Amino acid sequence: MNDGSVLPEDVLRDAPSYTPRAHELADLELLLSGAYAPLTGFLGRVDLTALRRRGRLADGTPWPVGVTCEIPAEMGAALNVDDPLRRTVVLTDPEGAPVAAVEVSDTWPTSERMYAIGGTVRRMGDGGHGPFQRLRRTPEEVKALLPPGRVLGVIADRPLHRPQLAQIAHAARTLAAHLLIIIPVTGPGPDGLPPEALVRAIFAARDRMPPATIVAVPLMPRNDEMRDALLRARVATAYGVTHVLSTGDMLSGGGLRVLVPRELAYDNRDGQWRWRDDIPPRNRRLAMTPAEVEDLLDRGFPLPEWHTPPAVAKELSRVRPPRRHRGLVVFFTGFSGSGKSTIARGLADSLRESGERTITFLDGDVVRRELSAGLGFSRADRDRNVRRIGWVAAEVARHRGMSIACPIAPYADARAAVRAMATEAGAGFVLVHVATPLEVCERRDRKGLYARARAGQLRGMTGIDDPYEVPADAELTLDTTDMTVVEAIDVVLAYLVESGWVEPNMK
Numbered sequence: 001m002n003d004g005s006v007l008p009e010d011v012l013r014d015a016p017s018y019t020p021r022a023h024e025l026a027d028l029e030l031l032l033s034g035a036y037a038p039l040t041g042f043l044g045r046v047d048l049t050a051l052r053r054r055g056r057l058a059d060g061t062p063w064p065v066g067v068t069c070e071i072p073a074e075m076g077a078a079l080n081v082d083d084p085l086r087r088t089v090v091l092t093d094p095e096g097a098p099v100a101a102v103e104v105s106d107t108w109p110t111s112e113r114m115y116a117i118g119g120t121v122r123r124m125g126d127g128g129h130g131p132f133q134r135l136r137r138t139p140e141e142v143k144a145l146l147p148p149g150r151v152l153g154v155i156a157d158r159p160l161h162r163p164q165l166a167q168i169a170h171a172a173r174t175l176a177a178h179l180l181i182i183i184p185v186t187g188p189g190p191d192g193l194p195p196e197a198l199v200r201a202i203f204a205a206r207d208r209m210p211p212a213t214i215v216a217v218p219l220m221p222r223n224d225e226m227r228d229a230l231l232r233a234r235v236a237t238a239y240g241v242t243h244v245l246s247t248g249d250m251l252s253g254g255g256l257r258v259l260v261p262r263e264l265a266y267d268n269r270d271g272q273w274r275w276r277d278d279i280p281p282r283n284r285r286l287a288m289t290p291a292e293v294e295d296l297l298d299r300g301f302p303l304p305e306w307h308t309p310p311a312v313a314k315e316l317s318r319v320r321p322p323r324r325h326r327g328l329v330v331f332f333t334g335f336s337g338s339g340k341s342t343i344a345r346g347l348a349d350s351l352r353e354s355g356e357r358t359i360t361f362l363d364g365d366v367v368r369r370e371l372s373a374g375l376g377f378s379r380a381d382r383d384r385n386v387r388r389i390g391w392v393a394a395e396v397a398r399h400r401g402m403s404i405a406c407p408i409a410p411y412a413d414a415r416a417a418v419r420a421m422a423t424e425a426g427a428g429f430v431l432v433h434v435a436t437p438l439e440v441c442e443r444r445d446r447k448g449l450y451a452r453a454r455a456g457q458l459r460g461m462t463g464i465d466d467p468y469e470v471p472a473d474a475e476l477t478l479d480t481t482d483m484t485v486v487e488a489i490d491v492v493l494a495y496l497v498e499s500g501w502v503e504p505n506m507k
């Protein structure tokens, strides 16, 4: 890997290129930087089989997770691993800039549409861009900066408040170790903070910790606690860490020692954090849970100084302002005629009257005319339509606006994608299922579409001969059969007020 050898220009020029999924790109970065040493590329079937059977690569090296990459089936089928001119795939970032070339040594179908590829990766391009790129140092660069001796690693996937800072200071002092803070920076962390905000929050605590080296690493959780912990240990070791402070689930591996810190509490007699059992109950305050911190921020209360350094609190309240000042996507879903547009429009009007929020109303007809012109009602077209709406809605919400959209959005996956886009934009997402039964919608039949569908003149009408996947994750469900329009709007407004998204006086 990274051995300086270069593939001939014409091989690269003719090679197919593809943008893999976010977690594959994250793995690619770790392969390229050497953080996944001794791995030099995506794994092939021999290694994957050995891994599944014995938790080791084929050559016996222990390794916790499959590191794989998929490409479209047609691209995979056209490769020839025996032909040096036809076995290279260029992987690009989401903007289409080449990141690496994979010299494919194994490829196999994983589903009807996708093939996996295994093979050595080589960096292309300038090594990437993005916020805090300068912190994305390679293990080699970091190791060159570390003083000799013990290195205490902290995987900081959450902001550091006073209890964690006290634990870190105590562990570094006890071990006489240099501190290396590793910040995972792919996608939102467990607290939903965007990576840049997490980095800022960690930096804001810097003057409260011993001298530290800070590195940003595109480590993405695989939602398997054990394997994630082992992988973190491997990566920490690659960065020169000798001891790691457990801040959740950490396992040892490859000679790494894990320190499990004692639970600290705040002693209000002298303002120190010490082992909770050393403090009389009436003098101790326990550390807040992440949910408690989030709740204070959501409601617009300041984080208390005994718990959070003011600079950290400032960063957190900046990135997670109270709900009433945060971006929000209100997304209505339901059958045609269920009442989505009527309620959404009424909600938008009422919020505009109060003037507290800027509202973007993504009217269904306008969307289909402007954003989604040319799309029909096949599953693919509906998904495209809903994703476009979601994309625009999330961008509005990224800038603290409120967007209201009301497509049928019959498929759960597309709705989930919209929720993810809003969350990634640091905004809230409220799914309102207008669950008016089909018979009622059909009776209303404002546009005569149901009658045409029943008469066989219209194909693929949602609810008649096209599916509607009932949401299992709606924040609010309402059936408008026996409700007036004003009542329906009021139910939604009341929910938004109760959950803190809208000022009470706006109702």
Ligand SMILES: Nc1ncnc2c1ncn2[C@@H]1O[C@H](COP(=O)(O)OS(=O)(=O)O)[C@@H](OP(=O)(O)O)[C@H]1O
Residues within 6 Å of the ligand: 335, 336, 337, 341, 364, 368, 377, 381, 382, 383, 385, 386, 406, 407, 408, 409, 410, 447, 449, 459, 460, 461, 462, 466
């Ligand atoms: N086959 C079929 N199925 C459902 N709906 C149909 C169809 N053909 C046209 N229409 C009209 O298009 C409106 C739904 O468009 P959407 O953009 O909301 O649909 S989707 O979310 O992309 O599924 C919907 O409008 P609303 O009644 O406002 O929901 C229908 O009037």
Ligand SMILES: Nc1ncnc2c1ncn2[C@@H]1O[C@H](COP(=O)(O)OP(=O)(O)O)[C@@H](O)[C@H]1O
Residues within 6 Å of the ligand: 334, 335, 336, 337, 338, 339, 340, 341, 342, 343, 406, 444, 446, 480, 481, 483, 484, 485, 486, 488
């Ligand atoms: N409580 C209610 N909420 C919303 N619409 C209602 C209600 N009661 C009756 N309606 C009527 O039902 C129809 C809903 O149509 P529309 O809002 O266009 O539905 P959709 O956007 O889901 O296709 C409108 O004619 C509306 O006046």
